[in-house]
Amino acid sequence: DRKKIRGVSLSANEVKITVLGVRDEPGTVGAIFRPLASADIDVSMIVQDLSRTSKGDDGTDVTFTVEQKDKDLTLKLIADAREEIGFREIIADEDVVRVSVIGMNLEKNTGMAQIMFDALGKEGINIQAISTSEVKISVLVANEFAERAVRALHSAYILDAR
């Protein structure tokens, strides 16, 4: 039932921000996003995949995306909050695009995610970040792969034939 996937979307105006070595204690991500929320900066995707119990005490990493127009302010606000957040380094990567497959009841549907990953893998497209939900599976890939990714996913989910 690849039919569960209704479409493929591309979000090309995003900048990937990764805060590395964040103090892995209660309150830290609140400290990252509070100034961004106050400044009305839209954050599209937030992913964190580890915590200190799995990685040791040198902090953990958090990735999120903002619109290109908000990149500089985002970096400034996070740098200003350095003491409160506690981080080692912050990276901004403009060379990303967010590719998503959209549907319903995707949670617990391992097969739907695997089709996406295999389709991109076969095209030699490296996946930089992953976030999943009931209605959407999103990955970040380099800009240069945007069109190839969309075509590969259309084909993998047999969207062209419908």
Place this chain on the structure above:
Amino acid sequence: DRKKIRGVSLSANEVKITVLGVRDEPGTVGAIFRPLASADIDVSMIVQDLSRTSKGDDGTDVTFTVEQKDKDLTLKLIADAREEIGFREIIADEDVVRVSVIGMNLEKNTGMAQIMFDALGKEGINIQAISTSEVKISVLVANEFAERAVRALHSAYILDAR
């Protein structure tokens, strides 16, 4: 407009699986989830927040959750695929619960995520993983915080008063 959040959900039957030091090349996550999909193992949440360009060439990490009954088979299948995936270590953590706030149009709504993070931070609840989407913001926290997290979020989003 905390009213955008309609409810808080708790998913307590989940085991957090983290594959550490995964070969950060095209096809790798496909190799992780293909055997799980074939074995009909439901995967609820998949998060990856880094890729080699931000972390160096020692691989990256991927976290996902499965039901407790599937823990042993999941570990076995991934160990069997070790050559194809290429990873350093795999960790299973049963002491987690997934807490989510549910609503609509949550993407790009930084304020809604920040309320959740601040509420948990104030309770001293450490966030182990984060995944966001248009309809749900999910975090993984230790089992012991399950009830406290739900109460704190109900209060933060003023859900009790409605």
